[in-house]
Amino acid sequence: MAGLFDYEFQLDEIKKHQPPLQKLNEIIDWELFRKPIEEALNKDDRKSNAGRKPYDKILMFKIVILQRYYNLSDEQTEFQIKDRLSFLDFLGLSIGDNVPDRNTIWLFKEELKEKDLSKKLFDTFTSKLISNGVVAKEGTLVDASFVKVPKQRNKRVDNADIKKGAIPLEFGKNKNKLSQKDCDARWVTKYKTKEFGYKDHVSVDQKTKVITSYTVTASSTHDSQAIKELINEDDTILYADSAYKSQEIEDYLKENNVKSKIINRAYRNKALTNNQHKLNHKHSKTRVRVEHIFGTLKTSLNNGLSLKSIGFERIKSITGLLNLTYNLLRYEQLVRLKNIPIMKS
Template identity: 45%
Template sequence: MGQPGFFDLDQRHTSLNKMGDPLIMLKKKIPWEVFRPIVANVHDKPRKSNAGRKPLDPVLMFKVLILQSLYNVSDEQIEYQIRDRLSFMRFLDLSLEDPVPDARTVWSYRQLLTDQGLLEPLFEQFNRSLIDQGYQAKKGQIIDASIVPVPKQRNTRTENAAIKADHTPEGWDDKPAMKRQKDTNARWTKKHNQRHYGYKNHISVDRKHKLIRHFVVSDAAVHDSQMIDPVLDQHNTGAEVWADSAYRSEEIEQWLKAGRYKSQVHHKGKRGKALSEAKQKVNQARSKVRARVEHVFGYQENSMGGKFIRTIGINRARTKIALMNLTYNMMRFLLLERRTIGIIAA
């Protein structure tokens, strides 16, 4: 059997279109070139020789990371899927003859973005693009946090005590290979009587469009309320702030008031004293709005392959979570655009 020619591939692409390839809109509607000024110089360091393959296009590699985040697959799996799936190749503008980034190249590129602190600028660049296209943060904001689990560490109690005290456990410096595999930044936390290990993704979502406007990453042990200041979006046109009762305290209420925000934070009962019926009704009304932020985490969990990440250290976790949030915003933008087109057509 001969190799597929141009018309064979064209017919396959046509078939993919009819079946509803979700990557077509992602490729066409996202302004990928706006990211080039940020990633253009990511490979800029003197090459020791001209031997070997030149670095792949940085925007193409960025698209690979978005694709990887959309399906939450490993570096090895994204390499395999790009080689195996025509839809992935078309999204990346790769022909059958073009070189495909291997797993090591994907890891190295992501590490370069991490080392150079480029994920937050990339996230903010897309936020600016959203505003340029009419999706300004409006009608107030909703804040919440979600646990992002990572592989559990098998440490002794003595080692865990040293880690919590920000010390290197005894003997680890003598075993550098083992030490590199140890995550000393992730922490345990308890939620709904279940223990979780990893990090937290703190986000602010605008009520109008349900887009993530700000995010902060911490270890899982950090209380949600501690991150209200850095995660709050100061550019939302609405003053209202919704949050669950974990963010309720007299200090936070005063802080919001001083910042001219209107608190819609859930009321919290006191020990031995249940909430009044009036406050319960207030909470019920606020829950209808606050639920929108749960939809964000639900999408990441159910439509993006889950939130579990295989990384070591908070810097790499921050990169993965930033990509997760950015990918969510891209997919949310596509949905908003489809709705707009539907309204215009009607």
């Protein structure tokens, strides 16, 4: 029968080959997130001492980060925590400890959604990176990527109502049916492929590839429409692809003292000049770095931009957690590969 020594030996062996997520415990002060979580979720929300003590908020927060890293459902998350020593170790749990069940995990995520906490937690960590000089703000990249959600199979008349922003009459009469329908996501065609879902618009520090701000919209929203929500007051240079090229955006950047390095686009009967071609080539070398972020979200985070949830508010919250998870992992890379100093508490 295995004993404590066997458990500790197995754990030591796992740590020798630990993935980046496990390494986060060595460099992240998770208590940084306690104040915003407990302030929003009312740390003294128990009106009675009866019953089981609520799970620690930081434990629950680390569980949803774990969930985003592996793109797991609530049911899968509960099982994997119980099954994998590496998950227990990351969460600071031991074999035999109580583990939050799928319903508890779901309820915690709903609380995050209701309080728009994902954005607050993202901003908390990003502000820490900026104040510690990890993010230098020497240039900003903007772009957007699809966030896929389960496809909806509706009647044509229902789809017509949804496109108008209205809830179909049949859905309104049946609350159970309405809860299973996503009336916020939209179909869009790109590269001859139809996608259903939302968009994750991001602003990225060009030097460190840290996401500094983001916004979530339906997938039918044009990339350029989110630009004002992505520009921060301390941005000085903006790199973007030609989808963002318009006189309105150029004027907005000029008004905010941001130098435009947006890729020039050719128009009908107006080809690009040699100088514009040279500038495009030069700026593209920097702009392409933003594609690496989406590559990480799709591959390293287990197809993280394909979600199993529905509804705008829920997708917005989960996408915020996904962007935060990316930043946590990117910070670990910067410490490990670029010798960035570990931030003080």
